Amino acid sequence: MHDQCGQDLTALKLQTARIKAECGGHAELHRRVEALEAIATQLDQDIDFLVFELRPTAHEGLDLRVVLAKYVQNWSAHFGIPVELHAGEMSDGRLTSKIKSTLYRITQEALTNVAKHARATHVDVILGQSSDHVSLAVEDDGVGFERGDVSVAGQGLGLLGMRERAGLVAATVQVESAPGRGTTILVRVPMPTPATDRALA
Template sequence: LATAVYYVTSAYDGPLLLAVVVALFLVAAAGRLHAAVVIAALCLLGTALGTIRGNGDVNQVALFMLTGWFVAMITLGGLRHSHLARARETEERAAAQERLRIARELHDVVGHHLSLINVQSTAALRRLTKDPAAGADQATEALGAVKDASREALRELRATLGVLREAGEAAPTAPAPGLGRLGELTDAAGAAGLAVTVHRTGDTGPLPVEADLAAYRIVQESLTNVARHARATRADIHLDGVGCRLTVTVTDDGRGPAADPARTGPPGSGITGMRERARALGGDLTAGPAPGGGFSVRATLPLARTTATEEPRR
């Protein structure tokens, strides 16, 4: 408006039209494309009316060039807005994925060990209440398992929270959990009264770090669900490596969803988290009643094998 008033009332020319051009770019870059088009149209209309009424400073050629400038500025501003919007969307999506990854890690680590602590402490309390004299030794053993599980939970929790460290802080040096530590899971489950057997067929190692961690967490969460919900006495872990694919299957002999109301509802965050882990690697996971009774979790993970001369990714 100030530029229009100046050109109408002043007899002196000046580069004030550059301010209109810059304003059109800024308005379009802010995402106000309709407003930029309206402003440009009003400017062109006013200039055209001045030319028609005999203003010799702006002829038809100059009016055409001015139109091109306005269109170019609005286009560049719109492209700038689109670029910034895509950058913000990419950043927000990356932040959401990182939050999901951290939440998944915390759920797997804390949920697994707290479930074992709950089972062992409940067993110890029941034994002491039922027969304080005879149950003392069994309660002591259960409390020892609680101590080990809590120590392991704290260790893994510190490693997981390392991703939230302050800038400049040293990165955690502990290796990521993998199937090489499967014995720790089976020992912990055994201390909770669950007999776990591991069956390996085909080529099950070495695995890429991402697949190794995903397989470990899937087994960990599956055993957690067995201890919390299945009322099972036995669980079987099958690891089958064929080509560039690893199949992880965990079955139990407990009460399946059809018989146990606690497992009839929609999948909880544990099964959802396991499925997200598998899909993040391009695989898939299914969970449901096993044909012979109990519950079964089956995950298929694609692999990119590491060779003897390659360093595994960290």
């Protein structure tokens, strides 16, 4: 998909460049062609980001902190919203690929919500681990919403999808928000044991 779209967009950019070169003194036509060039450039960036989002992430050698750092960097550059990743010391070897992939995908969904709904100017992504659980928090400083609206707006805000993903690894999802005070998504995943590994297999 990426290669084909990339070729098509390259052809489009070449054609618009040729048309612009032939505009001569037609200022209005020149302006419209430049607008088309800007749209083509934005489409190219959007496709690159979409391909990055859809890239498979779950494999045994995955370092969750490294992958999340790369993702939030790309997300921030794409949407123009500053993001800070705070990741403490982790025993990455104790986390299954399923847990890592789930936390990664929930981060994606939470940041998608920020881009669509929050009107935030800053986001913090916090990853931590204790002896019995792994926690992930995504905090924004956006518009927030009434706590009573969480169950009603859950589907529209992607919360249902996050809870479904969390259920795959016996995790819990907590939402804290208030109008004008931003939103926090907190996910807690129990550390795997041989018993939980068998139950979730």
